[in-house]
Amino acid sequence: MDLGITGLRVLVTAGAAGIGRAVVEAFLEEGARVFACDVDAQALADLPAEVGRSRTDVADRDAVAAMITAALDHLGGLDVLVNNAGIAGPTGRVEEIAPEEWDRCLSVCLTSQYNCARLAVPHLRDSRNASIVNLSSAAGKFGFGLRSPYAAAKWGVIGFTKSLAIELGEAGIRVNAILPGLVAGDRQRRVLEAKAQQQGTSFGEMEQRAFSFVSIKTYVTARQIADQILLLCSPRGGTISGQAIAIDGDTRMLS
Template sequence: MGRRVLITGGGSGIGKAMATTFAAEGARVLVTDMDGEALAQCPGNWLKMTGDASDPEHMQAVFTRISDEWGGIDVVCANAGIAGPTALVEDVEPEDFRRCLAVNLEGAFLAAKFAAPIMKAQQSGVILITSSNAGINGFPNRSPYSAAKWAVIGLMKTLAMELGPYGIRANAIAPGCVEGPRINGVIEREAKAKGTTPDIIRAGYEAGVSMRAFVTAQDVANMAAFLASDGARLVSGQVIPVDGHTENPDPKV
């Protein structure tokens, strides 16, 4: 049988691309997402669970199902996340800040918390956390998101230290701007806040990247597949950007 893979936030975007890529390699996949309609559009042979990755009861239920149906887990992609507000720090509401951290950071924590005992018993496993270029460089007007994505890197490095002796690897992927509805929404909100056009904001983002292009969800999924493979058997505790090389995280056009 193929590897057993969990992807949180797997109903669309990066998560769905990861699930599709692992499934194409013969893996059994379980995807979770808050969007039940998105999950309904996923292939029928995937296991699916609707719920909030930052809810301990939901995540406990996910891992109970994994144990019952698969008897273990080989790869956990802690990918669930939300964009959070687009605003200067003084204009961010505390509840919006907390919600952004809950989904992006607590969701990754819970995935690792429940995966660790299973993987320790197996003496094997891979945990991949989706961070962001914003977790390396910062991101003006996106303080909650940037704070969360920096925090998951600290979580990942600690997991690598705690779990490495048990044959478990942990890494983080740091995508740049990923083509799709989420970044389009961010660009539109930033353009509104700055009194300019989305095209100008998009051009500014692209100008700050050496390769002058946004990445795709598939680019990120390809990196996840590599990091989960035996080809990366001694890669652990690392942050791997998939961003075309960011020269300037806050370019001005």
């Protein structure tokens, strides 16, 4: 299917690995032009040659400003911002979480999206097919015991997304959030292992418990998430805006 995004100018944060890398590759396959930032210099070096890149901590506002300038220079403008950067944050009861761990989790998972959107929006206003996709989580809809910083940040992403959709609708800029749920990969495994250890159970038992809360009873892949983002950012995305979209069928709750 031709999604009509050839030549689309796309910026992906944390685009060198995991979901971000899948998003970068998916846009490239459809003929888009892509710029990616990440904190991992080696992963950035492994990106396809045509991808613009910048080693950037998106929680650092000065670094984001320099990255946005580099992206605009490379792309010649901007049509799409994919706010993918995030960290798992600490696992533990709220009284056990260090304040600096709380602050860092919210800075990367939530405030970084503001840092990027604030500077990207003036350029998106000049696009004829502008969109922002913010990565949230099922934890941002239902909460997640022992992961309060992460859940709070991802809940904030949904509020930020819906507010931006209202604010930017008149400019024709679509804004949506993706709620990936259980994503196959090392990061998800580490999260489940940490929670299993905290609750004194096995990884296998924790994994099956996690599957019990989603209708498809399995992991989703980074590419499935990327494909949803492609659709939302294409002209076929139509007037879809202000939505928090799950990719795992139906998540009922997290525990």
